[in-house]
Amino acid sequence: MKWVIGLLVLFLAIWLLAPNSGRLRRRTGPDVSDDLVKTLMSLDRNGDGKLDRSEVPERMQGLFDRADTNKDGFLTPEEIRTLARAEALVERR
Amino acid sequence: MKPKSLVVGGIAVLLLCLGATSSTSLRRRTYIFNYENVLGTSLELKVGAMSPGAAELAEEAALGEIDREAKILSAWDPASEFSRWERTRGKAVPVSPELFEVLGLFDQWRERTDGALDASAEAVTRVWKRAEARHTLPSEEELAAAVVAVHQRHWQLDAAGRTATHLSGTPLALNSFAKSYIAGHAADAALAEDGVQSVVVNIGGDLVVRGEGTERVAVADPKSDAENAAPVAELEIRDRAIATSGNYRRGEEIGGRHYSHIVDPRTGMPAEQILSSTVVATNPAAAGAMATAFSVLAPAESRRVAAAIPGTEYLLIARDGERIMSPGWTLLAAAARPVPTPVPAPGPVWDDSMELTISVDLARLEGRARRPYFAAWVEDGDKFPVRTIALWYQRDRWLPELRAWYRSDRLRAMAEGSDITRSVSSATRSPGHYTLNWDGKDNQGKLVKPGKYTVYIECAREHGGYDLFHKEIDFNGTPEKIQLPGGREIASASLDYHKIAR
Numbered sequence: 270m271k272w273v274i275g276l277l278v279l280f281l282a283i284w285l286l287a288p289n290s291g292r293l294r295r296r297t298g299p300d301v302s303d304d305l306v307k308t309l310m311s312l313d314r315n316g317d318g319k320l321d322r323s324e325v326p327e328r329m330q331g332l333f334d335r336a337d338t339n340k341d342g343f344l345t346p347e348e349i350r351t352l353a354r355a356e357a358l359v360e361r362r
Numbered sequence: 363m364k365p366k367s368l369v370v371g372g373i374a375v376l377l378l379c380l381g382a383t384s385s386t387s388l389r390r391r392t393y394i395f396n397y398e399n400v401l402g403t404s405l406e407l408k409v410g411a412m413s414p415g416a417a418e419l420a421e422e423a424a425l426g427e428i429d430r431e432a433k434i435l436s437a438w439d440p441a442s443e444f445s446r447w448e449r450t451r452g453k454a455v456p457v458s459p460e461l462f463e464v465l466g467l468f469d470q471w472r473e474r475t476d477g478a479l480d481a482s483a484e485a486v487t488r489v490w491k492r493a494e495a496r497h498t499l500p501s502e503e504e505l506a507a508a509v510v511a512v513h514q515r516h517w518q519l520d521a522a523g524r525t526a527t528h529l530s531g532t533p534l535a536l537n538s539f540a541k542s543y544i545a546g547h548a549a550d551a552a553l554a555e556d557g558v559q560s561v562v563v564n565i566g567g568d569l570v571v572r573g574e575g576t577e578r579v580a581v582a583d584p585k586s587d588a589e590n591a592a593p594v595a596e597l598e599i600r601d602r603a604i605a606t607s608g609n610y611r612r613g614e615e616i617g618g619r620h621y622s623h624i625v626d627p628r629t630g631m632p633a634e635q636i637l638s639s640t641v642v643a644t645n646p647a648a649a650g651a652m653a654t655a656f657s658v659l660a661p662a663e664s665r666r667v668a669a670a671i672p673g674t675e676y677l678l679i680a681r682d683g684e685r686i687m688s689p690g691w692t693l694l695a696a697a698a699r700p701v702p703t704p705v706p707a708p709g710p711v712w713d714d715s716m717e718l719t720i721s722v723d724l725a726r727l728e729g730r731a732r733r734p735y736f737a738a739w740v741e742d743g744d745k746f747p748v749r750t751i752a753l754w755y756q757r758d759r760w761l762p763e764l765r766a767w768y769r770s771d772r773l774r775a776m777a778e779g780s781d782i783t784r785s786v787s788s789a790t791r792s793p794g795h796y797t798l799n800w801d802g803k804d805n806q807g808k809l810v811k812p813g814k815y816t817v818y819i820e821c822a823r824e825h826g827g828y829d830l831f832h833k834e835i836d837f838n839g840t841p842e843k844i845q846l847p848g849g850r851e852i853a854s855a856s857l858d859y860h861k862i863a864r
Contacts, residue, residue, distance in 0.1 A: 301769045308745060308773060326744040329777040336776065349776075356775050 302353035306346050320344040390559055393417035394756060396790060397425075398727050401432055401541055403566030404792035407548075409558060410575055416557030424552040424563060431544045434460045437484075437535045447526060448534055454525040462524050464536055464543060464647075465517055471539075471651045474667055476628075479655040482512045483627035484535040490625065490632065505630035512627045542605050542650030545570045549646075568605040568653075570646045576600040578696050584608050584638040584679050588719070588799040589791075590752060594685070595640075595677060596696040602673070603646035605653035608638030626658045633658040637679045642694060644673040652676065661686045711809040712802030713839040717862050720751065720798045722819060723853040724791060727826075733790035734823035734851050735760065737767035738798055741816045747774050748804040748815070753787040763822040766830050770818075774805075802837065812838050821851040835859055 309332075312324050321343055325332060336344050336352040393414065395407040407424055411417040436442040447455055457465075471479045486508045493500040511532040518527045545563040549572040552561040560573035571577045577600075580593035597604070607624065622632040639656035643649040648671055656664040661678055668674040668688055675694055678686040720738055727733075736754040739747050747770040755761050761783070762768045775781065782805055800817075802809050818832045827850030835842055837859060846855040 301772055304769060305773055305776065312744070326742075326746065328742070328746045328748070329744070329773075331777040331779060335779055352776055353772065356772060 300354075302350050305353045306349045309344070309349050310346055318345070391417075392560075393421075395421045396733050396756065398731055398733065398792055399729065400428060401436070401544065401565055402438060403541075404733075405566075406562075406564040406789070407552070408560075408562040408564075408577070409552060410560035410573065411555075412557040412559075416555060420552035420555045420558045420561060423555055424548040424561070427548045427551040428544055428565075431460055431547060434458050435464060435536050435540045435544065437537060437540075444536060447528060450528050451531070452527065452529065454520060454523065454527045456524060457526045459524070462519065462526060464540065465526055466519055467539070467543075467647055467651070468536070469519070471655065474670070475651075475655040475659060476663070477513075478626065478628065478658040478663075479538060479651055480512055480627040481534045481536055481538075482514075482516055482530070482532040483538075483625055484533045485511045486625040486627055486630045487535075487623065488533060489630070490623075500630075509628070509630045512630075538607075538654040539605075539647045539650030541565050542568050542570070542603060543647040546603060546646030568603070568646075568650060569599065570603045571599045571601060573601070579604055581606065581640050581677060582638075585683065589796045590798050594679065597642070597694045598696045599642065599694070602642050602644055603649040604640065604642045605646075605649040606638060606640040607653040607657045608636075608679075622657075624654065624657045635660070635681055637681055639664070639679075640677045641668075642675045643671060645671075648674070710812055712812055712837065714802065714809060715861055716837070716839060716841070716859060717802065718800040718817065718835070718837070719858045719860065720800070720817065720819065720855070721795065721858070722798075722855045723795050723848075724793045724821070725849075725851055725853040726793045731826070732824045733792060734821050734826065735764050735790065737764045737818070737820045739767060739770065739818050740800060741770060741818065742810070743814060745770070745773070746777070747771060748810055749800065750782060750786045750805065751800050752798050753783065754790045755787060756790050758783075760824065763824075763828075764820050765822075766818060766820050810837075817857055819846070819852065819855055821849070823851055827851045831855060833857060 309320065309329075312326075313320055314324050322330065322333060325344070332344060332349075332352070333342070336348045338348055338351070390410055390412055393409045393411060395409070397405045405428070407421055409417040409420045411420060432439070432442070434443045437444060439445060443458055443461055447457060447461065468479075468481045486505070489500045489504050489508045493504075511530070514530045514532060516528070516530045516532060516534060518529060519525075520527075542565075545565045545568060549561045549563040549570040552558060552563070553572045558573070560571075560575045562572075562577045563570045569577065569579060576598045579597045579599050581595040581597065583591050583594045622634055624633045625631065626633050636657045639653050641649045641652040641656060643652065652664075652667065652671070652674065655667065656676060656678060659667065661680075664676065664678065665688070668676055675688045675691045677688075677691055680686060722736075722738075724734060724736070733756075735756070736752065737750065738752045739750040741747050750767070750771070753764075753767070755764070771782070786805070804810050814834055814836050816832050816834045818830070820831075821829045829849030829852045831846045831849070831852070833844055833846060835844070835857065841861065842857075842859045844857040846857065848854040
């Protein structure tokens with residue numbers, strides 16, 4: 270029985286310690302990723318369900334370096350959503 | 363591992379982790395409190411403390427001291443001790459130590475400045491206010507009568523009985539340094555709380571810095587109205603007070619000409635030679651007194667007065683733009699922040715003889731309300747936010763309440779992979795009129811291409827309202843003026859794309 274209590278105390282300790290060691294916290298803002306996907310997918314002029322470089326304005330070309338994870342030269346709604354969610358994670362001191 | 367050692371080990375880890383938690387909560391942090399309608403202006407209190415509890419006790423102590431002294435010194439409150447005393451005549455009235463001290467300080471400063479600082483300057487100020495109301499200049503007789511009224515003896519102090527006898531019927535006001543005087547005592551009261559290391563009390567732009575650490579203070583350019591204009595100086599203030607007095611924001615408009623609200627009580631005329639005077643001194647009341655007096659005195663007289671008070675430094679900006687500094691002023695200057703060097707973009711660029719001026723009026727608030735969060739930015743035809751012009755907020759946590767700006771900036775952050783929040787933001791503002799300029803540069807400092815952009819203004823307040831205005835403008839070199847509708851938080855706003863006056 271004692272080892273059960275011991276384990277419980279250990280888990281409690283780890284649980285209490287965890288928030289201090291974790292450096293990444295979710296920004297406490299609303300999830301706007303769907304909204305961002307919609308805005309960006311409105312640039313899909315040829316309607317093929319993905320964005321190529323010619324469809325994305327110059328100022329947003331950086332999206333390809335950051336969102337095109339499979340490096341096929343296209344941005345899919347899923348890739349945009351993944352980046353949007355990752356961006357919501359900000360490092361807090 | 364035996365069960366017993368597991369329990370001991372678990373408890374040891376638990377104790378260690380509790381130790382870690384308490385050691386992180388014992389780290390010093392800065393806590394900021396903002397209030398409106400404090401001594402007729404706004405209050406910002408910054409407390410460097412070991413815990414939120416200590417910071418809140420410091421906040422309470424500072425607010426308590428401000429309320430207590432306002433009840434003594436306020437000229438606006440007819441029930442204040444000063445107002446009650448002012449209604450007496452020819453009678454030795456026992457007064458509080460604070461009122462006695464402030465009246466005594468006015469006597470000292472009247473002497474030191476040869477009458478340039480005088481509580482009865484209020485008599486002259488009222489003549490000019492009446493003149494403005496009837497849209498004519500004051501007559502010579504009116505001004506001469508006011509100057510005669512100023513030159514009388516207004517009170518007599520008796521230190522033994524701590525009494526003050528009010529002698530004249532000339533209107534009096536203590537506001538030239540009462541604000542700094544009270545701020546100093548509020549800072550001392552906050553610093554006296556356990557676990558508090560540093561305190562900055564800022565009442566309407568007059569600051570008192572006490573305790574450990576320094577405070578970076580920007581001195582606004584009196585020649586530019588824009589909130590995002592570069593300051594004339596940035597200082598590092600440590601354990602001192604800073605006060606600014608100037609005629610550029612307030613005053614009377616008569617016959618299309620601006621007259622300063624600061625008057626020379628010796629002549630009855632508005633003080634026009636000095637646009638702004640900023641004084642740093644050890645004693646807060648001295649900083650406030652000298653800032654007002656130096657707006658009136660000739661620079662040579664100011665130098666003589668400052669030299670007699672050790673630890674005093676000043677910056678005067680004359681009407682012609684000349685900057686007159688005390689010998690040690692430059693020693694207070696903060697290290698310059700790096701300025702990004704802009705690289706010109708290929709193709710047609712923005713006409714740099716033009717700029718956009720955004721004017722906004724933040725609506726008046728009732729009671730001690732929180733200040734609104736505010737953002738102004740510009741999006742291009744692809745809805746990309748090329749430039750955030752202003753972002754006034756206090757806590758990260760509530761930043762998404764500026765929902766349109768937040769959404770727009772998420773898009774930018776995805777493309778650019780950077781956080782601009784820190785570099786573009788500044789403190790929240792109290793109600794009033796503000797102007798902001800957009801010079802056609804993007805967030806990286808490059809001029810944008812000419813063409814159509816949409817200007818956004820957003821304002822949100824906790825337990826208050828929410829306003830969002832936007833307007834597309836063709837920035838092609840042709841001036842355009844647009845009046846935007848008002849809302850609950852932004853009383854009115856306008857956009858003016860115009861030639862830069864050089």
